[in-house]
Amino acid sequence: MPSPDLIIINGNIVTMDPLTPKAEALAATGGRVIALGTTAKIKALAGSGTRVIDAGGRLVLPGFQDTHIHLQDSGQGYGQNAALDEARTIDELVEIMRAFAASHDRPWVDGVGWYTGIFTDHNLTREVLDRAVPDRPSFILASDGHNACMNSLACEYVGLVKGLADPPNGHFVLDENGVPTGMLHEDAIKWADARMPQPTDADFAFGVKYAASLANRHGITGVLDARVADRHVRVYDGLEKAGELTVRICATALVEPSDTTEEALARIRAFRAAHQSDMFTVHSAKFFLDGVMENRTGAMIEPYSDELGGNASLMFEYDQILELFTAFDAARFQIHIHVIGDNACRAALDGLEAARKANGKWPSLHQIAHVQCIDPADIPRFHELGAMINIQPLWARHEPSVTDVALPMVGEKRGKWMYAFRSLIDAGAPYALSSDWGVSTLNPFEIMETAITRQPPGRPKTHPVFLPEQRMTREECVKGYTIHAAEAAWRSADTGSLTPGKYADIIVLDRDIFECDVYDIGETEVMLTLLGGQEVHRDPGFGG
Template sequence: MKNPALLPVLVLASVAACAGGRPAADTIVTNARVYTGNPARPRAEAVAVKDGRILFVGPAKEALRHKGAATAVVDAGGRLVLPGFMDSHVHFVSGSLNLARIDLAGTKTVEEIQARIRAHVAANPGTGWVQGRGWMYPAFPGNMPHKALLDAVVPDRPAFMRCADGHSSWVNSKALALAGVDRATGDPPNGRIVRDEKGEPTGALLEEASSLVAKFIPEPTPEETLAALRVGLEEAARRGVVRVHGLGGEFEALDLFARLRDEGALTVRMTVAMWVDEPGPDEADWKAYDEARAEYNGEWLAVDGVKLMLDGVIDSGTGAMLDPYEGQKENKGKLFWAPEDYMKAVAAFNARGIQVSTHSIGDAAIRLSLDAYEAGQRADAGRDVRNKIEHAEDIAASDIPRFGRLGVIGSFQPFHANPEPGWIGSWIAHAGPEREQRAFAWRAVLDGGGRLAFGSDWPVVTIDPWPALQVAVTRRDLDGRPEGGWLPQHKVTLAEAVHAYTLGGAYAMHREKDEGSLEAGKLADLIILSQDIFAVDPLRISKTEVVLTMVGGRIVRDAR
């Protein structure tokens, strides 16, 4: 007769190991077409997972040898399995809050914009602020909105509609009056109140001028923000995003992310940068960063690096350019930092081994960033800081090779290059024909030895990576226009684009040893797709749905 006292030990042993002494997996994903992202073994049939990490990647028969009594087997149904995607530029708090506001994304006419606002107001009566986001300049006469168009649908409540790019706002007369903004109000240092021929504000506010009104909008409570973050996490999991680089708003909400982490509700890994404004870090900034870095440094939530904002956007003529905007002889945009302050700040951060991510869109801002990063290399004492340039939408030809030479990461958002006229029209008009030729030059940066990390800048565009992936490989809008692609010399291959969303993102966040590809020992972050993006017409990539998302071996979305 067996000793009853030994039965629990025998059961545990059968669960923990399989025949031949192999460790038993917690989960095995099999009957799959696995694209590993690992050049040494690019394809596989199955993935075995244990304790949140990948135990085995390879043939299904061998993977099933890790099946124990308690192993869950996920039948992928012959579908494509990829490493989970990383979004290398998000604003997760504002993106999550925006999900409950008026969505103006994709609108092409004033009438369409007004219809969406009107429907929201009818469904949400009251006296409070009406907020939305997503309009783009070409929808309006003269490429700029006017308060009269908003007054027509919201006459009795303050209304605040952010442009998709986040750099301009459109407000109604009620909002201007509440904020006390009138013809006597001066422009802030890094912003402009658009005015009519009589000097009256038109309701369009550029860059920091938006804050003149935005500061009167009540801040959401912590509980409201937490509720929004839960919805945002669901959205990210639905789209197959497993890690994000938070570059504005997340640092101030670290306590809320920590609360979600401690509840086991944080289903997206977070790398968080601290935002620093001109003239650069003071003692309070250093203290805040050091304390946050010491407290938040785990696999799920980590503070790593800083974010600097160097210029505006080309669409509204606020991006810093080397030469005047097309048809605007006096306008080269503006740097938001004094160059000497910016250079000093980058050197100070790099000297402490801190990564700098700089918003630089115009060619003048990009050049200054490259100059500062080159100087920063002399200060970093060989530390592997991996500085990033965010957006880099119009790089001067002579500066393109510097990305590779200096080891600077090009952090691009492919869907920002969507060539749909309602989205890109103002950009092209302001840049002019010569500068247009180097728009969103992903291919040139890559060919010059540079590294790419792809993302969204959510809520500028959707966090959904699949439309962006389609644009990256076709340079055509979602309707397939223009034939042959807009500046097709800048498109990348599908394998290169997937790399920029996986290992490229992991490298940019100093996570490539643990994440970004499906290899034994790495964290078990993977997705199962509805279609094989390597086999379908590239113009159908945007139709991809995520069937299953796994993060750390835990299934956080299952739509099978």
């Protein structure tokens, strides 16, 4: 055996490989793990050029993978615009936007990340943004990406005026006189965006680097960008060819309701054929079957239970779902589906069932993401169809978007099946954990803590628990970010565990998340992140 390029010694290495679950040390060469063993055994392999990292007894894990994230868009959004995550009142939001406007002289003043559990059609309008930015157009996107608001100058710029018809799958919120308030729902955002000045490819490349650095700091070495189109693919391809990516990127390409099956297949086949490297690949088709509860576009089997009632339609025709899923499955694409309401979930499962009947069984691990609401009759179908639930546990907690918005809309009976992760896992559903960043933090440790506690990180332990019977275990959470995530991204042959032959994508943590107080998991810091054995993040306090 040649001398390794790299060895890690004195570690508490949890490999996530059941054949060799733990080790003290490992060796890697050419970016891949070549040996595991005791510190003495691995040190004996070192040559004069071997780099030695002393883990100091710390927990060492495979790099985490976030298999539902909007890396490029959110990186550009947070890297170049006002961050509104911390705003909890209208005055706070106005002050953040006012301060950001004063910091630059760009033609537009934009922000991202406002919280739909607090800011709604009833309190966020063009007049609010006019207070913050009276002299330039301003556009702010909600954290969920399904809602946005513009000030008066922005409305004027894009032509949002009284009497304008809603676009397909979109809605312009109107006041009592029929005048647009500036609030946009769903594809009304696309309508406005198409009429606004666009960031350049260089802006989005900056966003990818910003986001990748943030991901590396949190131990993430691989992602699945959950919604890409031509520009995303072009920017990722340029960075990959320049050797500037520090996370492995799989991508799922958007299919629109306006697409014909032939058009969508041709476009995404071209993406797949052109992009198949270890650092960037396109292998999936993405479908939005509904919207979100916060703007009443989640599609439910039965009408909403609150005073307003009503319901939302699926964003694709039902027969169109069956046809598209069958065609993409036959072409051996993975299918990645956004579902919030229980009717959207059922339609997704029906589509996958139709595809399996037509094309036979194969290890697709089609992804059904979010699953905020599910009819209990559909829980066993995930296992039966081999459909993977791609879950964002941070949302499963007592917060306004759940308690003040979603629960009243679905009612007590259906509310018992909200974010039913335990029930799905116990029924044999394959699963992976992810963030949906920028909808919420990409910090996997805060997300895992919430999955285990069903309480918000950083709150008192006495904070109400949201459906405690749906809690997950620590081991399940780590699997959800490692071996299961690698399977979800179709990268399990090369990543997900520290197995000889796989990439040396490795993280060193400041605490043992298997043993520490569960309420301390969210505070975990990543000391070191290696991608293919190369350092992409080092905490200043790590001396190894």
